[in-house]
Amino acid sequence: MWVKLALKLFMRELKRGELTIISAAIALAVLTVFTLSAVTDRIRLNIEQKSTEFIAADRRLDSNHAIDSAFLNEAQQRGLQTAELTYFDTMLFANDDMLLVSVKAATESYPLRGKVIIKNTLDGDTFEVSSGPKKGEVWLSESIFYSMKLQVGDEVEIGAGRFVVSHVLVREPDGALFSFTGNRRIIINQNDIAATKVIQPGSRVFYRFLFAGDETTLSDYYSWIKPQLKDNQTWEGIKDRQSPLGDNLTRSSQFLLIAGLLGIILAAVAMAVSAKRYCERQYDPVAMMKTLGGSRSTIRKMYLLHLSLICFFSISLGLLIGFGLQTLGADYLAQSMGTTLPNAGWKPWFMAIFIGAVCAVMFALKPLLDLFDIPPLRVLRRNLGDTLAIGRMHMAMSALTVFGLMWLFSGNLKVSVILYGASALVVAVLFGISRLIFGGGRRLGLSPANSWSLALATIQKRANANAVQLISFALAIKLMLLLVVLKNDMIADWQAQVPQNAPNAFLINIAKDEVAPISAYFEQHGIEASEFYPVIRGRVQALNNEKYARDVSLQEGEKKDEEAKQGVGRELNLTWAQEMPATNDLVEGEWFNNDGSAQVSVEQGMAEGLKIKLGDELTLLINNQEVSARVTSFRKVDWGSMQPNFFMILNPEALAHFPATYFTASHVSSEQNKVFNQLLMQYPTISVVDIQDRLLQAQSIINQVSLAIGFVLAIVVLCGTLVLISQVQASLAERMQEIVILRTLGARGSLIKQATLYEFLLLGLIAGLVAAIVSDVTLLIIQQQVFELPGKLHPKIWLFGPLSGGVFVALVGYSMVAKTMRQNTQGLLRALS
Incomplete structure (x- = not known):
């Protein structure tokens, strides 16, 4: 009996559109997770497959x-x-x-x-x-x-x-x-x-x-x-290699992972808002059924069946749309990349279904329980039940659910904690701001006929609802700002590692008397080249006269000194220079002075590995001669810069008397290949390391990753827009009532339209400002803790955040309620009934 009634009521509400909001929210959650998971999984597999070519x-x-x-x-x-x-x-x-x-x-x-x-x-x-x-x-x-x-x-x-x-x-x-x-x-x-x-x-x-x-x-x-x-x-494997490429692959995977996590947060917000609104719209039908003798048990079974049917339909719809979106997106990316993306595995399907079901249950369960408590007397007193509070236990369970889903999706506790903590901070800050600002809306002394005054009064009247809207807007804006800035920073860092005019050929084994004519030849034909560096092979022998361990043949009576310091274990390429290379940064100490003593500057990582301190005396074995030099500085070296770099640089007084060969790095364009080959024919003893193809390969992978990240970002922006739409749509009924009342009191249509636009603009400005500040702090933490990049603040987004937030929310919000404001009063009353 109750099943037939439940199905009849379900079909009636389906035709009236009562289930549109919650169904769309569940479908949004599923398609967001599935699309992001599938696309990022396929992109990740393709990037890894392409990158394996390097080994x-x-x-x-x-x-x-x-x-x-x-x-x-x-x-x-x-x-x-x-x-x-x-x-x-x-x-x-x-x-x-x-x-x-x-x-x-x-x-x-x-x-x-x-x-x-x-x-x-x-x-x-x-x-x-x-x-x-x-x-x-x-x-x-x-x-x-x-x-x-x-x-x-x-x-x-x-x-x-x-x-x-x-x-x-x-x-x-x-x-x-x-x-x-x-x-x-x-x-x-x-x-x-x-x-x-x-x-x-x-x-x-x-x-x-x-x-x-x-x-x-x-x-x-x-x-x-x-x-x-x-x-x-x-x-x-390729990710195990200590190289810029391996680092970039790890960072790209982490970015795609973060995009997926942000998609889960957006889906959860949309689901929570929509579920609450759907249940609120069922207060009157439930009260009516109770007055007609419907038991609590029967009503519970009916709405739980409704929820099950909605979940099944919405999850299926979300998977269908998500599959179509990821197919279209993957095909577009494949054409742009000139490749074929591998198929995604089972994880996107499992994650989408599981997260959709969990979101539906966790975020709809408490509103449904409240729905069952609606008193029958509501048929006479329509305000009964409107003040049902959201329990702290439900809020805590919902919060833990979101965090659990993020952790399940990512498998990375650190990233999940950072993003979740940032979102929680936005909620806390905005809740306090909303209570402070919205509570004082009537004390600003504005004219009653002023559209700003009406906008502030409306905001103050719906303080609690607007606080929820403000938090939703800010979360969506924060997540989108975070991805936009992070994407730009990552791509700029990658392109800086492999710039378009990076050296693509290294000339080595250049004799000293060949340096001048080769340099003149480069200048004559417009070939860019770095400084010519002398190169000598040498081994780190001792530190402060304490010798490092060395490998020896274990013949009879000959043993390895196990108690000696552990050294480099191989010969290094040493050079001397009067000035520090422009691509190096001095992190500690001072560059060479002119006191005539032998001095050495050591790369920071090697200094830490060999436990070298400033002022120590380092002994180098070059050929059969020992050279002692005082450590005067430590340098940070960017090994991915494609420029000549050295672990140790000595001053000319230390090494200039040793015979050495020279090497330089040059950038040879395709038009200069012929004259470059003529140079090689003139100097057959010179060896050339041509890395042009390797640079093109690396740049190709970076471009593919950048394109993929841009597509994923577009998906997240779309999801954020849908969250805003669902949030505004949830308040349409209440806005209809306000418009009817204002028109009855004689308010002009232009005044109502301007007040509505200003309301969304103000909400967007506040949400954008808080989102920008929190996003910047989050970016600083993520860059340092996750991507191992030098963290930096982005003051520009403090201005861009409020402006973009205000415009974005105003356009989306106003467009959603514009149709409502164009209806006449009779049409609005008919819709409300």
């Missing part, structure tokens, strides 16, 4: 000694793709010439991710291949052709093996971004190593295994291999 695999295993082949066998049995690489330096012989080159021996399955770029001839077009050279072939980098006057098809010798030069090697996906060994790279087949007879006991060889597959299999494989790894073997 030519999903994971790699590095070792300074031969790796057990059982590792490869196990990976293959688990369904992972594998490739094997071997690196070593040797001499290349051709045309009675010889040249020291860096050899990469690769199996034909290399690369697992990305493509190798090659050419058939020096002047030919580049093209991509997805496998390494065949047995008996060798690919040479372009500089080797110039240095040894080779052509494709010539024969070269590597050790005891003879090979045919089959292609020009342009770029490897996992090529070193920069190395002082130069750009003389060659690739041979892994099976040709034995024929060269180059690798002998004691040879310096580097080994690498590549792996590709799904994340679950890779994680399981790592769990199996981890206990077997030696201390000098490293397992890593």
Whole structure:
């Protein structure tokens, strides 16, 4: 019996539009979470897939000694793709010439991710291949052709093996971004190593295994291999690399995560407002049913059935719309990126359904319970039940629900606490402000016929409702401001790391007498270049005459000093300079003085690692000579600036008497390639590290991330707009009553319109001001604690926040009530009835 009545009432309210608000709010929550989750998940997967090209695999295993082949066998049995690489330096012989080159021996399955770029001839077009050279072939980098006057098809010798030069090697996906060994790279087949007879006991060889597959299999494989790894073997992915790219990928993932969290907050606000309004509109029907003999139990079952039907319908609608939105958005992004976005996993579906259901239950349950307590006498006294208070327990449970959903969605407690705390601060501040301002609305002494006076009086009359509206507006504005500014700061930081005119070629092994003519050649042809830096190899030997530990061969009677300080463990590239490089920042101490003593400036991170203090005496071993220098300063070095950087810089008095080679960084445009290659032909002993393709690859990924973030930001702005619409729509009935009363008392239509516009404008200004201040403080915390960026304040948004908030809320709010104000009094009374 009650089911039939409930369904009949449900269909009646559905036709009248009574369920529109709460249904739209649940659908909004679901489509917001689903769209953001699906789009960010697909973007994240695409970014990670693109970024794995930098290591030519999903994971790699590095070792300074031969790796057990059982590792490869196990990976293959688990369904992972594998490739094997071997690196070593040797001499290349051709045309009675010889040249020291860096050899990469690769199996034909290399690369697992990305493509190798090659050419058939020096002047030919580049093209991509997805496998390494065949047995008996060798690919040479372009500089080797110039240095040894080779052509494709010539024969070269590597050790005891003879090979045919089959292609020009342009770029490897996992090529070193920069190395002082130069750009003389060659690739041979892994099976040709034995024929060269180059690798002998004691040879310096580097080994690498590549792996590709799904994340679950890779994680399981790592769990199996981890206990077997030696201390000098490293397992890593692209995010594990200590590089600007790895940092940027982590930051982009965190930004997309924050966007999703903000979407959850917006959805929760919309749901809470709509659920309360829906239940308030059911007070009269419930009172009527009670007077007609309806029991509390029957009414409870009817409305719980209504809630269940609404949830099912709204969640289904939200998933449908969300799927369409994320498909359209992903297709647009894929076309803009020139790629195909992978499909999202199951998480967006689960999160959207779960969050939609939880929001509906948690935010509708208390208003429904209040609804069941409506007294039958309300049919005679319409104000009974209007003052039902929101319980503290319900508020606490709702607050904990929002935080729990954020934590569940993100899996990151720190980010959830920061964003939740900032939103709670907005609520607390605005609640106090609203009570202070709205309570004093009638004491401003404005004229009764003034539209500002009417606006303030209306705000003061609906103090509690306007406080809720103000909080909702401020939360939406705060979240949008936060994402806009954070997006701009992140992209500006990324673009600063890889600027458009960044050096894309490094010239090394320049003789001292070649510096002047090369510099003149650059100036003559308009090629931008940095300063020429002298380079000497040296090892940190001792600190304050206390020697660092060194590796020795463990022959009979020879042991390692385990009690000695742990040093760098390798030789460093040292330089000397009279002035500090412009890209370095002095963080402590003073730059070199001219007292004639040997002095050294140390990079901040190395100083911390070696526990060096200002004034310490550092001893360096250069060739077979020891050089002692006093530490005068510590520098902060931006290793992602693409500029020449050093861990240690000494003054000329310390190192100028040592023979050294020089190197510089230059920016060579495509129009200058020809004259640049002519320079290389004039100076064949110079090695060039060409990183132009690597920079283009990095800039491409940054552009893709920026585009993706912009799309996600647009979704959040749209969700914020929908929250404002739902909040204004919840007050339409009350506004209709006010308009009827004002018209009855003789108020002009223009006065009512202006007062309504001013009301929304004032609410938007206040909400925007508080939102701007809290957003800036939140940004400062997020940049420092989450993104590990130097935090800074943004005073511009203190002005932009109130202005944009006022305009935004005024336009959205006024447009929502404009139709109501255009209706005549008779039409409004009919709608209210």
